[in-house]
Structures are given as C-alpha cells and as structure tokens.
Amino acid sequence: xxxxxxxxxxxxxxxxxxxxxxxxxxxxxxxxxxxxxxxxxxxxxxxxxxxxxxxxxxxxxxxxxxxxxxxxxxxxxxxxxxxxxxxxxxxxxxxxxxxxxxxxxxxxxxxxxxxxxxxxxxxxxxxxxxxxxxxxxxxxxxxxxxxxxxxxxxxxxxxxxxxxxxxxxxxxxxxxxxxxxxxxxxxxxxxxxxxxxxxxxxxxxxx
Numbered sequence: 001x002x003x004x005x006x007x008x009x010x011x012x013x014x015x016x017x018x019x020x021x022x023x024x025x026x027x028x029x030x031x032x033x034x035x036x037x038x039x040x041x042x043x044x045x046x047x048x049x050x051x052x053x054x055x056x057x058x059x060x061x062x063x064x065x066x067x068x069x070x071x072x073x074x075x076x077x078x079x080x081x082x083x084x085x086x087x088x089x090x091x092x093x094x095x096x097x098x099x100x101x102x103x104x105x106x107x108x109x110x111x112x113x114x115x116x117x118x119x120x121x122x123x124x125x126x127x128x129x130x131x132x133x134x135x136x137x138x139x140x141x142x143x144x145x146x147x148x149x150x151x152x153x154x155x156x157x158x159x160x161x162x163x164x165x166x167x168x169x170x171x172x173x174x175x176x177x178x179x180x181x182x183x184x185x186x187x188x189x190x191x192x193x194x195x196x197x198x199x200x201x202x203x204x205x206x207x
Contacts, residue, residue: 036125039166039192043095044082048191052086077102085194093194097187105182112146115174115185119143119161122172126163133160133171142174151176151183167192 046055059071071082079101087093103110132139138150142159151157158175169190177184
C-alpha cells in the first residue's frame with residue numbers, strides 16, 4: 001500500500017515548493033498577482049544542500065525505491081521519478097520531478113496538454129520564462145499550436161523553457177524517452193550553487 005509520505009512526494013509535481021505556496025497566492029495592494037522570486041529551499045521533500053546520501057535514506061523512508069540518482073514513487077499513471085544531483089561536496093544542488101506514465105505513449109495530445117498546464121502554473125508563479133532552449137520552429141509548434149510532431153518524429157528534439165528564480169533556475173522540459181518511445185515531462189530545480197557552477201564551466205578561459 002502506498003504510504004502517506006509517498007503521496008506527499010508525488011504531490012511535488014503539482015506544487016513543488018511548499019515553502020513558497022503563500023507567495024504564489026498572495027496579491028499586491030493593487031490586485032496584481034505577486035510573483036514568487038524566491039528559490040525554494042526544498043523540492044518534493046528534498047532539501048538543497050543536504051548530503052546526497054540523506055536523499056537515498058529519505059526515499060526509503062517515503063516507501064520509494066532508490067536506483068542510481070532516482071527515487072521511484074507511485075505506480076501506474078501516478079508513477080513519478082524524483083532525481084537528485086550533487087555539486088561540490090556531494091551536496092544536493094539539482095532536483096528533478098519526471099512524469100513518466102501519465103498517459104499512454106500514443107496519447108501525444110495528453111502529454112502536450114499536461115506540459116502546457118505545468119507551463120501556465122509556472123508562469124503564474126514566476127512570470128514569463130527567461131529562456132527557451134529548443135529549436136525555434138519546434139518550440140513554436142508545441143507552445144503555440146500544441147503540435148509535438150517535431151519531438152515525436154525527430155530523434156533528439158525537445159522543448160525546454162527556463163525561469164531565473166532567486167539566483168537559481170527552474171526548467172520545464174518536454175522530450176521523448178527513446179527507450180520507452182513515449183513523451184515525458186521533467187520539471188527541474190537548479191539551486192544558485194548549480195547555476196554558479198554552470199557559469200564557471202561556461203566562462204571563457206583567459207590567457
């Protein structure tokens with residue numbers, strides 16, 4: 001039987017940061033929705049900066065199965081993978097929640113609708129995305145016309161959009177799992193530490 005802890009983790013995809021829930025619903029005096037510009041301290045029960053080994057134990061405590069860097073929770077359409085990656089000192093700096101079995105592989109419209117729903121939620125929370133990481137015509141087809149043929153039929157294509165939040169980054173990605181031959185949705189949270197490390201790697205070398 002699925003425990004209450006596992007259900008709490010599974011709810012992470014619907015509202016990742018419980019600590020920022022009030023900021024999401026708060027309104028300014030003018031009646032304009034106040035955007036959440038604070039990076040969450042934790043996502044789906046995983047705290048940024050904690051040792052990666054503690055994440056493994058947390059997964060077991062929640063009734064999940066840990067394999068590599070992923071915790072498998074739920075079953076059937078509610079199955080979700082929660083992954084954690086470490087930066088310096090084996091401390092958690094990236095957490096992803098991946099929808100794997102929400103719809104059958106052939107239900108492309110269902111997957112695109114789910115992606116669009118997640119996008120709208122994140123826009124309400126953080127404003128318009130700051131980065132689109134995908135081939136422009138493919139992104140336009142998915143975002144404007146709900147047409148994911150460019151991802152389904154062309155290997156390696158994906159649509160990825162990102163928000164800069166409190167020094168960190170939130171990334172929403174629609175892609176095809178080639179092994180499963182099905183679309184999947186990843187919602188990834190990269191802490192300020194992860195963003196800083198990425199910047200160091202990408203920085204040009206000065207001689």
